[in-house]
Amino acid sequence: MDFYVILGVEREATLADVKRAYKRLARRFHPDINPGDRRAEAQFRQIAEAYETLSDVERRRRYDTAGPVTPDGSGPAFGFEGFDFTISVGGADASTFGDLFADVLHQREARRAHGTPERGVDLHQAMALAFDESIRGGQRAVTVLRQEYCATCQGVGQLHVDPSPCPQCHGSGVMKSARGHMVFTKPCLHCGGSGQQRQTRCPACSGEQVEMRTESMTINVPPGLADGARIRIPGKGNAGRNGGETGDLYVGVTVEPHPLFQRDGDDLHLTVPIALHEAALGAKIDVPSLDGPARVRVPPGTQSGQRFRVRERGVPSSRDGRRGDLVVEVQLVLPKLLDERSKELLREFGRINGDDVRAELMK
Ligand SMILES: [Zn+2]
Ligand SMILES: [Zn+2]
The missing domain is CATH 2.60.260.20 (Urease metallochaperone UreE, N-terminal domain)
Structure with a gap:
């Protein structure tokens, strides 16, 4: 954290340069101008700290030779954490701070002066x-x-016009009209009887x-x-x-939806095909995941539709960053039998495992 960089001034900058830079930045980042904006608040704290050091001849000299003064250091370090900038700092700095913020605070007061504060629309x-x-x-x-x-x-909403005599009543605050010998006076409408020109609406x-x-x-x-x-x-x-x-x-x-993965909370769901022999005999299969192939161990006798969970291969939680799981559903895919040899093997398989798979239903 280079104080010169933070304030955007040269190393040779004069005290006036430093003040000007600070004032310009304070107008943008002061907490009163950015209520609730934590980033502006943090930025302002740095700006104020840089200013505190560079505007003080002795502290600046020390900073230039040794770097920033830490709270444990010898110099009078300022704690800016939680510092309330709307109240003045004691001692010699008081007037400086007051001067610098006078118009910022004045502006806030001026904005408030014209009616009930209304929060801006989201x-x-x-x-x-x-x-x-x-x-x-x-x-x-x-x-x-x-x-x-x-x-x-x-x-x-108003432009402040320096008080000057009302051009309509020439500062008297009253308008005169004569009827015969009688002279009538009534309050000047233009200035409301004050005799002074009012603030004018911002064009x-x-x-x-x-x-x-x-x-x-x-x-x-x-x-x-x-x-x-x-x-x-x-x-x-x-x-x-x-x-x-x-x-x-x-x-x-x-x-946008993903062509393969469906999201469910922080878990990802994926359906993959599995071959007959893999399901029957068991296999280690590779499936796609967010970070490259993941290996799933499919046990012997796996049924179509069975699900397997791969831990921490899901989505990082937007709350704490912990990853959900990848849930893999296998779907049995039968091969298209094109050759006699495969058909013969399956017929034999049927003869050997001849149990009626629907026996339970027919009882
Ligand atoms: Zn007038
Ligand atoms: Zn305006």
Whole structure:
């Protein structure tokens, strides 16, 4: 973990460069802006740690020569685990932190100022996985059309206009009208009688606070997902209104069927043909599995439809990674008898084992 890389600054970066980089990153990854997003939270923790070190001349010098200071080290290490960034750090850092977050926090307050917070709507999207892909898992690119805070007003819906005299009443707050000798006054409608120009509705989003944006992201598909599974991506639904939480994105998974294997929980089912002599005399047969051929021992006297379990050759569980089994069902396949010799052998077989196989039924 290189602090310079995390902040995206050169080794020669000045304190101002470091602050600027930090501020830019904090705006993207601050927990208040990404409520519930654990990845952003973890990223922000690293960013804050990098900033803590690189913005302090003495600590930065030590980092440059010896690497990061550990909690057991000599330097004053900061514990960022569980740190609440909305309260200020004590001592000399307090004002710095306050300055850096003032506008971030102000923005959140501004979003809240205009009404009851409403949570953003959850979004749903479908994703088709090939069978092998669902077993292996991996990364998939997802593109989602979602409502994000309007870039012009940062989700406030209003553009703050510096207080200036209302152009309609020239700052007096009242409108005068004369009728004969009488002069009537009434509150100015344009400024509501304040005499000051009000905040104006954001022209980009017409005060809606949000705009549609197409966002591409890479999501982790855990191995072993079954058809109908759902992946939740927190904070990637629609943005909330009035400072409300952002909704989540749910990706619904459909898995294409496999030509050989049928899935049943974390077990895989497979039907394989077995020859007459193998079933009668017993055999070791090789059957396909997810990871190459698997050997199944078929005992003598095996019946058609009998099942054999190959341990841990099924699907890895998407919960704990433990693998299910491969369940092999054998199906007796009779040979097409084309030659006299085989027919003669079977006739002889019939004579020797002449028992009536239906005797039980006819009693
Ligand atoms: Zn706007
Ligand atoms: Zn006015």
